[in-house]
Amino acid sequence: MAQNVTPPRGMRDFLPAEKARREHALGVIRGVYAAHGFDEIETPVMEDSSRLHAGLGGDNEKLAFAVMKRGLTGDDLAAAAASGDALALADLGLRYDLTVPLARFYATNRAALPPVFRSIQIAPVWRAERPQKGRYRQFVQCDIDVIGDATPLAELELLTATVATLDALGLAGCTIRINDRRILAGILASWGVPDDLRERALITIDKLDKIGTGGVAAELVETGAVAADVDVATALEGLATADWHLADGVVPPPAWLDGAAYAELLALRDAMPDAAIEFDPTLVRGMGYYTGTIFEIAHPEFGYSLGGGGRYDHMIGRFLGQEVPACGFSIGFERIVDLLEIRRDDRPRAVVLVHDADVPADRLLAVKGELVASGARVRLERRVKNLRALLDRVTADGFEEFATVTAATTDAASLEFRTLGA
Structure with missing residues (x-):
């Protein structure tokens, strides 16, 4: 009887032509990132389970692959399983993103790094996803991060390098949507969402492109985040269709709008007049560690983002014991690589x-x-x-x-x- 010789579900083999296309794309990405002053680092594929489950990764923590402790006997396994404590069985796990390992890396190696550290990480990560089109259990992330710069220059460096990379890859027509978690906080406050339910509410709003305004409104009511008489669906539709050139006096700013945060977003857009940057107050980005500016790459031909990121000023402090500003941007490599063709001149x-x-x-x-x-x-x-x-x-x-x-x-x-x- 023939054995099953296919890869594990959600993981793939790559034939030579496909591997060549992937390596070409990775070479272009590395080259542009390096040209913009970022330095490549490498971190282990595994981290301590306690670090991966420290409340920094949002829903991705639930998708982490655990690595069982060495030397557990049958009795040990039974006792650990009965305890209900996951860490009793596993002390390590495969990384589910590159940001948590970067925070740990910086805390470990800070003395050897410059005051403002610009990093590149291009490596595989693992998540226990339900495999489907565009979602894999092993996939490559391409991250750039700026650590140690609290000014908008960090966002601008990330945006500039990302736009240049998309251009070098030949991906025309991309738009970068921007928002700020402080603006989202103002929206939630205007709907009466309690502080302890705000992260849950943001996760629901992040489903807007999948379940629509009605679905988001219904789920927010169901979870108790908003009262039934709050017309969230109409509010969301208004947010999506309003003219947001508020600084030009086109419309009066709503009371909930964080003026300082919005002014910073306008400044980012104005500093890059040749880039397609749009403000979207419904943009969430699902990771719970974002603290300020967030951004996402959109393309008119696809109903999903091609990358994203944002500012996460509080994460490194969890490891280091003191706050360090940080901001990052990740290109969705697996989603763009199939869109690319290697030009004859590049081979x-x-x-x-x-x-x-x-x-x-x-x-x-x-x-x-x-x-x-x-x-x-x-x-x-x-x-x-x-x-x-x-x-x-x-x-x-x-x-x-x-x-x-x-x-x-x-x-x-x-x-x-x-x-x-x-």
Whole structure:
């Protein structure tokens, strides 16, 4: 009986052409981030369970994969399970994002880092998601963060680097939506949401694009966050359609609007006049650690965000014992990589050398070596009876030219290259 040889649910294998596209995209992202002054770091794939479940990761904490303690016997397992304490069974867990590990990294290595630290983290993370289109249990995150700068310059550096990265990837038509948690707090206060239910209410509002204004209103009433006579649906519709150029005097500002926070958002937009930046007072971002500015990448062809982030000034203080300002932005790599095509100019010349069986190996390697030295990517393929099938296969693998090597071939200059797929 054949064994199941597929990857675990929510995890994937990548064939060579797909892996090449992913690595090309990652190279572009790394290059732009580095050009904007960010430095790449690396953190372990596992963190202490107590750190991953410290109330910093919102609902993602529920999706963390636990790593069982070493050396537990049957009796130990039974006792730990009976206790109901998850930490009795597992003391480590796979990271579910890169922000919590970054906060721990900074607290550990602060003495060796500059006063304002600009980091790059590009690495896989794991969440026990229910696998579906666009949602995986293992996926790559591409994060940049600025730690130690409490001024809007941190947000501007992140936004500038992100816009430049999207441009370099060829993703046209993207818009960056911005908001501030202080503005959301004002909206919730105007609806009478109690302080102890505000995080729960924000999680509900974050579902706006999935369940609509009516669904959000009904859930807020059901959870007791708002009274039944508060017309949340109408309020949300008004928030989404209002003209928000308040600084221009188009409409009077509502009483709940945090003027200082809104002025900062306007300043961000005005500092980047060539970028498509829009204020959206319904933008939430689900992570509970955000404290101020939040942002998200939107594209008119997709009903989901292509990345996002925000300011999280209180997280590092949980590890360090003193507050350190921090702000970050993450590109949704898995969501954008399938939208990208590698331009011909971005790839090395890719050629296949089809050779007869009687060509000496040293001559084959010498000809191949000449082409590799010139910057080409070269594959050797022995001639087969069904040459068309072979050429179709290497074309699918991304090769674009082929030449035949015979016993009479002396060097690469004597080869006649033909275009594949022509």
